[in-house]
Amino acid sequence: MTECEKIVQAYLDYLGQGFKCYTEDEYVVLETPYLYPDGDTIQLFIELLSENRVRMSDLGETLRSLAMLNYKLSSRARKSQFNHILTSTGVRSNKGALCVVTTKEEAGVKMSDLLNGIRQVSSLVYTLRGYAAPTFREEVEGFIRAEGYDPQVDYEIYGDSGRLYRVHLYLDDRRRQAFRTLSAHTRAWAENQLNATYVMWDDIKLKHEDIQRITVIDDIDSVWTSEWLTLLRRVSEFVALWSKREALRSYLRETTLSR
Numbered sequence: 001m002t003e004c005e006k007i008v009q010a011y012l013d014y015l016g017q018g019f020k021c022y023t024e025d026e027y028v029v030l031e032t033p034y035l036y037p038d039g040d041t042i043q044l045f046i047e048l049l050s051e052n053r054v055r056m057s058d059l060g061e062t063l064r065s066l067a068m069l070n071y072k073l074s075s076r077a078r079k080s081q082f083n084h085i086l087t088s089t090g091v092r093s094n095k096g097a098l099c100v101v102t103t104k105e106e107a108g109v110k111m112s113d114l115l116n117g118i119r120q121v122s123s124l125v126y127t128l129r130g131y132a133a134p135t136f137r138e139e140v141e142g143f144i145r146a147e148g149y150d151p152q153v154d155y156e157i158y159g160d161s162g163r164l165y166r167v168h169l170y171l172d173d174r175r176r177q178a179f180r181t182l183s184a185h186t187r188a189w190a191e192n193q194l195n196a197t198y199v200m201w202d203d204i205k206l207k208h209e210d211i212q213r214i215t216v217i218d219d220i221d222s223v224w225t226s227e228w229l230t231l232l233r234r235v236s237e238f239v240a241l242w243s244k245r246e247a248l249r250s251y252l253r254e255t256t257l258s259r
Contacts, residue, residue: 022163031164034115036065036122038135039154041166044114048058049101056111057099062118064189071125081124091117136183136218136242137168143245144169144179147252151179154220157211159203167200175255176211178204183218190223194231201235212237219243 001009005185018033028046036042040061047055066072073079090113091098098118102110131241144151155170157178169179180197184190201213217224220243232239240248 010133020126020164022161032115034119036062037125038065038069039137040065042115042118042122043180052103052105053101054104054107055099055101056107057097058114058118060096062098062121064192066125068183068185068189069125069128078124081127081259082121085120087118088115089117089120124126124196136137137181140179140199140216140242142167143248144171144229144252147249149175149252157204158207160206161199161203163203165200165204167204168170177214178211179214179216181216181218182224184223187223190228194228198231198235201232205235214238214240214248214251216240216248 013063015033020031022029022031026047030044030046032042032044034042037124043058043061045057045059047057049055063073071078073082082093086093086098090110091100092100098114100110100122141151141153149171151168151169151171154166155178155198157165157167157170159165167179171177171179180200182190182193182197183222184193197215201215204211214237215232215238217229217232217239219241229239238248240251
């Protein structure tokens, strides 16, 4: 094997390890090694249409992530850029979702086209004047580091179901504290994050009772209802509101003393 072939094989091995599949409702969910600009994992939702035809979609996550970063298809120029990406990649837009329909034999090629389209569309955010990379997660990370801790970023933890999760921040095996940061400007996106967080924490709790699950919420926008906070407290050791971050500082210090 030549050096070039070794490099190609190493890349393929990396990609293979980065893809994870699990079933959710009527979909097979495919987690990919690729990320949106805000740091969230790009997921594909695969639906069987017939014995040999499947639909692969992002279920609208790409355009929702752009909207969260204040990028909207509100001008003719932006719509033209968006449509050009769809045309060049062969991806369709259906009610806000980016998708392809294909046979199982062509699924690999079409999946590559869809991922290419998703990544190009999500990268439109970089055309925003003054855009700065994310986000609330980094702000929380900086806060924790300022308190003298050294969190690991995008730490991987398996849940009881066998699904692999990436928690946003994790403090070492002595403390065993996992952090999920939530930030949303709309009620719909907040509910999406609520559901994903509830499933993740509940699954991790079943397998790792000793890991503290800490949810940190950016409450600058009043989209988080008291009912949702109650749900999060059922699966979190601690729920911190960013407007009252002193409570998070106190919690970190108290858990340091108790361990």
